[in-house]
Amino acid sequence: MKWTMALCLAILSLLVLDGPAPAKVVGQTVEYRQNGTLLKGYLAYDDAVKGRRPGVLVVHEFWGLNDFARQRADKLAEMGYTALAVDMYGEGKVTRDRAEATKLAGHVRSTPLMRERAQAGLKVLRKHNLVDPQRLAAIGFCFGGTTVLELAYSGADVKGVVSFHGGLTAPKPEDRKRLKAKILILHGAEDPHVKAEEIKAFQEAMRQAGADWQMIYYGGAVHSFANPEAGRDKSSGVAYDPKAAARSWQHMQLSLQEIFQNKMGLDG
């Protein structure tokens, strides 16, 4: 009788207790180089998940690789992805000064550095032993949103890119042939930093490129809607919008599920 009971209890405990192991996100600084410049990224993955999994690049706002970007990487890791928040400025430079941020972002945006540093990060992610090199994507916020578009325009081997309140640069004619990533634009409908002409030119270029693109307008949302650090003053044109933040994060998850053909996120 005892062994029967013991066996049953063992089976019961397996059935009842053996759900997925609790997520244990590991985050670590990763150093790599782009053309001699030391870049300090942040890599996150769930230690309870085994083996290679889709990899997602995270590109920070114009403030640099700060906690907000790291937290996005952690959240992606909780869903089961391996995420790398890249460093676009070198040496992990971060600022809270708007003028300095504008200068740093402007320099990277106006030179080949924007594509090169995003590609350098992608290379690190692709080679990681917890990443399936066939299944890569990139997400970015504001400046980072522009960056992931440029990464896609460079013909990088990512299945998709997702821009949260990013600048909408249009691909150049030579970019259009290279572009193969699916594009998802998550846009604050009242964002004063993205002009109507830019939207029009972007959409027109998507058409000409025959791109797979989607663009979601969040009513009432302005620039930086996904970032709680952006404050609540919409009249400034830059503000957190919890509703748009939650919706856009879910829309991103759906898109990642689609391009990777998995069920990660949404239930987590």
Added chain:
Amino acid sequence: MKWTMALCLAILSLLVLDGPAPAKVVGQTVEYRQNGTLLKGYLAYDDAVKGRRPGVLVVHEFWGLNDFARQRADKLAEMGYTALAVDMYGEGKVTRDRAEATKLAGHVRSTPLMRERAQAGLKVLRKHNLVDPQRLAAIGFCFGGTTVLELAYSGADVKGVVSFHGGLTAPKPEDRKRLKAKILILHGAEDPHVKAEEIKAFQEAMRQAGADWQMIYYGGAVHSFANPEAGRDKSSGVAYDPKAAARSWQHMQLSLQEIFQNKMGLDG
């Protein structure tokens, strides 16, 4: 020993076998009246789900209440909702003739019938014993998309409305005060039946109304993208787009989950 084994097996079988009962969608014609006109709707629900649940109104394309609308109701029922596909034309009138459809839709659209018949359907849904009257929404396709907007503008007590490739009428000034439903517009970015000026006026009115609105543009999609019956000739301006159809259906599910605060759909 035997009773121990029996008990364990009983518990095991409960744990292993007692998942959710398989969906068994029941569909039935429902007759109701609007100002003397007999309307023949189609109600669908999952017989395996018990008790009251959120109710979703489905409004057909300008062809009338055909199989496509019925199938949408069935799919919503599979997710666990009670769905009512309404009859906007009376006597369940359906056509395959474009000229006749245009005439039928034009008559309803240009008179108070559009709001009144949608409201009549909503009343039937609200009173059904398998519907939680506090949790109602409406979805519609093409003509039906316009209809659910008008329903929202009438101040109807729906938590949200979702328009698939619908016409984008803007709310009148007096509608703006009444509007309380969340609005989700699922739009083919190449839809020639929705003019840029209409989009602009709609979005501007949403702003003025302080509405909770979202609008999703599906690149490459034209009118009727969600309907497999629409053919594949995009140059005609009306065509099925399987990718936009799948994405829009998922975006609708996310939105219903949000407004009803449940987890129905997406996993089903």
